Amino acid sequence: MNKTKIQEYLNQMIHLLNGSPQQKYYQFLLKEGKSFNTRKNINLSGISAKPKNCFNNSILINYSLDYDYCEGFYLFNNISVPFEHAFNLDKSNNLVDVTAQKNNFNVDEWFGVKLDKKYIDEFLNSKYNGVTTPLNFYYTKYIK
Helix, strand or coil: CCCCHHHHHHHHHHHHCCCCHHHHHHHHHHHHCEEECCCCCCCCCCCCCCCCCHHHHHHHHHHHCCCEEEEEEEEECCCCCCEEEEEEECCCCCEECHHHHHCCCCEEEEEEEEECHHHHHHHHCCCCECCECHHHHHHHHHHC
8 A cells, every 4th residue: 555645754754763752752643643635625605714723723613513523744836755643533424624624724635643532631631731732732641
């Protein structure tokens, strides 16, 4: 099976961070993550998705539409370096990315780990809300 560009990036990070604590985070992402390359657009009326605010936007969608929260990376607008990003999956596992949709981003690929809502709840009620991301919180508390 061919690796996606984000999977190649994660493998490069694993190699570069050999022996460091961060290496295990990228190994976790690569093992648990899933790749997506199509987005389902949804009706954005009444949804206050803000630019450059994907983590909060995706948490909002997690609560308002009960779509699963995912976090990882994406490649967009022909930029060859993956950016950390959050998005959602609807009940049929279709990718929904209100941040990219609202900003008309041309996304080539998404890669992320789905988090259960109980971990989002725990993150929002923790002292780490606003300091780190939900996935980093989950990894640090339960995987590391």
